[in-house]
Amino acid sequence: MSVVIETRNLNVNSGSQQILSNVSLAVAGSAINTIVGPSGSGKSTLIRTFNRLTDLYPRLRVGGEVLFHGKSVRDYNVMELRRRIGLVFQKPNPFPMSVYDNVAFGPRLHLSLKKAEIDTLVEESLRHAGLYDEMSGNLDKNALELSGGQQQRLCIARALAVQPEVLMMDEPTSSLDPIAKSKIEDLMLLLKEEYTVVLVTHDIDQANRVSDTVKLLYNGRMVEYESPEVLRMPEYEHARQFVMKLAR
């Protein structure tokens, strides 16, 4: 297993609250690394430390180490770090512009490419995200006119267009119907051949369907659920319910 991202004794504090406590984990390359846990357990905060989106919240104090390819994320240029570790949000958030411009947005900003090269990249990214054929040459359409599932695949295409290494998805299917959801799950399975995927989900069945590894976060701590002593503690009752549903 190649380790792409690693945290060591990661702590995140908001002043009034300890959000993450001593989280140490490894994200494996070319795999779907899933994080589950109850609402408020710190999942989104955890993955935001990976590409330093936590820097955008002045109250958050991050302690311990987050390493990307063995080097502290603090030692990367932050724009470069966020290009290499992309994030797709729960709610599709296409920009109010054409499908083409949505996907070309990042490459225009980050990569110095000619128009023809951007055209190719836009097409490839849309194909990868399983949206190209559906758009059938209609790339001028305003992205806000797409369905929710199409918008989410567009956001995935937009994330892929800057040629990241890691694609993080924070509950990417929670607002989608079962068909759109299964398309995105199929897509994740394809993407892991070329990318490292970090998935946050509330959907335990989804976690069981697509994941190579599943980690449980509970009250800001990683629960070693292979270790039965931990789960016998009364305070882990809720965590235990999660674990019962996880495929072994």
Ligand SMILES: Nc1ncnc2c1ncn2[C@@H]1O[C@H](COP(=O)(O)OP(=O)(O)OP(=O)(O)O)[C@@H](O)[C@H]1O
């Ligand atoms: N920028 C912030 N400033 C202060 N507190 C924060 C900040 N971001 C998150 N928190 C707190 O940290 C805790 C964890 O939040 P987080 O969004 O990481 O949870 P989550 O596991 O992603 O939950 P959900 O499943 O509902 O998305 C919450 O109590 C939240 O209020």
Ligand SMILES: [Mg+2]
């Ligand atoms: Mg969240």
